Amino acid sequence: MKLSQIKEILATVEVVNFKLPNGTSVPEHFHVTEVGLITKNFIDCGGTVRNETVVNFQLWNANDFEHRLKPQKLMNIIQLSEKVLGIQDYEIEVEYQDTTIGKYDLDFNGTDFVLVNKQTACLAQDQCGIPQEKPKVRLSDMNNETSCCTPNGGCC
Numbered sequence: 001m002k003l004s005q006i007k008e009i010l011a012t013v014e015v016v017n018f019k020l021p022n023g024t025s026v027p028e029h030f031h032v033t034e035v036g037l038i039t040k041n042f043i044d045c046g047g048t049v050r051n052e053t054v055v056n057f058q059l060w061n062a063n064d065f066e067h068r069l070k071p072q073k074l075m076n077i078i079q080l081s082e083k084v085l086g087i088q089d090y091e092i093e094v095e096y097q098d099t100t101i102g103k104y105d106l107d108f109n110g111t112d113f114v115l116v117n118k119q120t121a122c123l124a125q126d127q128c129g130i131p132q133e134k135p136k137v138r139l140s141d142m143n144n145e146t147s148c149c150t151p152n153g154g155c156c
Helices: 003-010 071-085
Strands: 030-043 049-061 092-097 101-108 113-117
Touching: 003 071, 003 101, 030 071
Parallel strands: 049 092
Antiparallel strands: 030 049, 092 101, 101 113
């Protein structure tokens, strides 16, 4: 989800709820403790220089159980970060503390914002020796007449 999309959604909802990938809810007394701009410059395993920029939201639970983040308050935080940090319309990445700090993509299911598990991937599979997916072959389609391992073929 891009920053422009969350702003459009915030203008239409009455509450801000986040769901974890396993379907449980982030406690409703969460805080958005950071809205930031993260730029990652790196070289992939094939030697290609790459960069990636995301808008980072950090969710945090405190002991103030009466806290509820309203859509307009989150919109104000976003607008301030755009103004002060020069944030543009990048994809959103959400940090949330589970057993360790997890990083998630963001989606919306019509009611709640949904944290989506991120996956690692090789960005240079053609250069670092990752084999292409093997073709799936059904043994019944193989020509058994040319194989030595056919019934009565004499290989056993």
